Amino acid sequence: xxxxxxxxxxxxxxxxxxxxxxxxxxxxxxxxxxxxxxxxxxxxxxxxxxxxxxxxxxxxxxxxxxxxxxxxxxxxxxxxxxxxxxxxxxxxxxxxxxxxxxxxxxxxxxxxxxxxxxxxxxxxxxxxxxxxxxxxxxxxxxxxxxxxxxxxxxxxxxxxxxxxxxxxxxxxxxxxxxxxxxxxxxxxxxxxxxxxxxxxxxxxxxxxxxxxxxxxxxxxxxxxxxxxxxxxxxxxxxxxxxxxxxxxxx
Amino acid sequence: xxxxxxxxxxxxxxxxxxxxxxxxxxxxxxxxxxxxxxxxxxxxxxxxxxxxxxxxxxxxxxxxxxxxxxxxxxxxxxxxxxxxxxxxxxxxxxxxxxxxxxxxxxxxxxxxxxxxxxxxxxxxxxxxxxxxxxxxxxxxxxxxxxxxxxxxxxxxxxxxxxxxxxxxxxxxxxxxxxxxxxxxxxxxxxxxxxxxxxxxxxxxxxxxxxxxxxxxxxxxxxxxxxxxxxxxxxxxxxxxxxxxxxxxxxxxxxxxxxxxxxxxx
Numbered sequence: 001x002x003x004x005x006x007x008x009x010x011x012x013x014x015x016x017x018x019x020x021x022x023x024x025x026x027x028x029x030x031x032x033x034x035x036x037x038x039x040x041x042x043x044x045x046x047x048x049x050x051x052x053x054x055x056x057x058x059x060x061x062x063x064x065x066x067x068x069x070x071x072x073x074x075x076x077x078x079x080x081x082x083x084x085x086x087x088x089x090x091x092x093x094x095x096x097x098x099x100x101x102x103x104x105x106x107x108x109x110x111x112x113x114x115x116x117x118x119x120x121x122x123x124x125x126x127x128x129x130x131x132x133x134x135x136x137x138x139x140x141x142x143x144x145x146x147x148x149x150x151x152x153x154x155x156x157x158x159x160x161x162x163x164x165x166x167x168x169x170x171x172x173x174x175x176x177x178x179x180x181x182x183x184x185x186x187x188x189x190x191x192x193x194x195x196x197x198x199x200x201x202x203x204x205x206x207x208x209x210x211x212x213x214x215x216x217x218x219x220x221x222x223x224x225x226x227x228x229x230x231x232x233x234x235x236x237x238x239x240x241x242x243x244x245x246x247x248x249x250x
Numbered sequence: 251x252x253x254x255x256x257x258x259x260x261x262x263x264x265x266x267x268x269x270x271x272x273x274x275x276x277x278x279x280x281x282x283x284x285x286x287x288x289x290x291x292x293x294x295x296x297x298x299x300x301x302x303x304x305x306x307x308x309x310x311x312x313x314x315x316x317x318x319x320x321x322x323x324x325x326x327x328x329x330x331x332x333x334x335x336x337x338x339x340x341x342x343x344x345x346x347x348x349x350x351x352x353x354x355x356x357x358x359x360x361x362x363x364x365x366x367x368x369x370x371x372x373x374x375x376x377x378x379x380x381x382x383x384x385x386x387x388x389x390x391x392x393x394x395x396x397x398x399x400x401x402x403x404x405x406x407x408x409x410x411x412x413x414x415x416x417x418x419x420x421x422x423x424x425x426x427x428x429x430x431x432x433x434x435x436x437x438x439x440x441x442x443x444x445x446x447x448x449x450x451x452x453x454x455x456x457x458x459x460x461x462x463x464x465x466x467x468x469x470x471x472x473x474x475x476x477x478x479x480x481x482x483x484x485x486x487x488x489x490x491x492x493x494x495x496x497x498x499x500x501x502x503x504x505x506x507x508x509x510x511x512x513x514x515x
């Protein structure tokens with residue numbers, strides 16, 4: 001039986017009068033890429049932020065690698081976070097640091113007794129794996145949107161996480177760069193043997209990267225399964241219109 | 251009519267609620283600082299980097315302002331003393347004014363504008379671009395890295411800047427006194443130090459430490475709690491300056507009362 005690395009049950013989250021999640025159930029199995037689709041503001045990012053303890057749910061439970069996230073103390077939460085890579089929508093690179101310093105930041109704080117040579121080797125290796133070794137001494141402001149995304153992914157990979165959470169990895173990028181990022185997600189999954197959740201509203205990204213897709217509608221999952229199963233025979237008008245709009249109905 | 255007054259009451263009650271919630275959140279922020287400052291990991295490198303940013307980068311502005319304050323204050327005080335034929339008391343008068351009040355106050359107000367706004371804007375923009383969240387998910391305590399380091403640096407560096415401003419302002423005063431009364435450098439500084447007491451210098455340094463802490467913690471608090479995108483960053487920087495300046499004046503007033511109490515003992 002395949003192990004479930006993330007398990008959410010009856011997850012409820014509201015912001016004042018805005019009910020974002022209304023009883024979400026989710027299972028993420030080891031080694032798979034799960035794509036969570038949904039409109040802007042449907043609560044996709046909230047869902048993964050609850051998984052890393054950046055937000056706390058109002059009701060329900062989220063177990064990551066067998067641990068109930070909301071019950072962890074700060075030390076236990078930090079230990080869990082080391083096993084999770086979180087790639088932010090706007091990359092969230094530290095503006096005042098070079099690419100090298102950005103990548104070293106999680107490393108020097110979480111891996112003890114690392115020599116300079118070892119540190120340099122790890123940084124160069126992970127930068128090479130996203131194809132941006134030449135940017136090592138550049139500032140984030142000197143990079144393009146696609147490069148920033150790649151560096152953001154590299155920064156999460158440096159601690160070799162078991163789970164990768166991608167928040168809108170292709171948002172704001174041109175179609176060619178989107179394809180590059182989609183391929184990178186697949187390469188990362190293959191090379192680092194990660195289990196991933198990819199939050200997006202880009203169906204091309206969902207099709208290329210996802211083993212399974214789940215569509216978040218009105219605070220719960222409206223449909224889930226393989227891409228073709230969900231979209232090709234969709235009866236729900238909201239899912240159909242999502243598909244038609246993304247691929248410009250022919 | 252009664253509907254209108256109920257509406258007004260609601261608005262006032264909301265404002266009062268917001269004021270007390272703000273006070274509570276500021277109290278919790280300061281409490282968190284004092285809780286986290288003692289325990290490892292210590293971000294020494296970041297504290298030193300911030301000391302450089304706050305101290306060294308403020309030197310040109312502080313030098314110019316301090317020098318001008320010294321020259322102008324001497325020039326403005328001369329006519330009053332000249333009426334009594336007491337221009338020889340200028341060095342003593344200036345030293346007391348500069349060390350007791352003007353040096354710390356001028357430095358703190360300039361630092362509130364320069365350092366406070368930059369801390370508020372930097373942390374605010376990190377907050378709205380999710381950089382603080384990124385630190386948190388990489389198992390780093392952003393409060394320790396960003397807030398504790400900046401508040402410590404500002405608390406250490408403002409007293410150093412105050413000493414420097416005092417020196418530069420006295421130098422400016424000397425230039426003016428020398429040009430008008432032909433007083434030598436040694437005579438000027440002998441008179442300056444004769445007029446000062448131990449209490450003057452310690453009270454000046456103690457309040458500089460308090461000013462430094464205020465500038466750092468207000469800038470960090472405003473930045474850390476900024477919302478609403480780039481508009482929020484601007485607001486954070488602006489309110490960091492306004493709030494820090496307001497608190498500095500209140501602290502100046504309180505420190506004056508405390509120092510006078512000790513002076514009368």
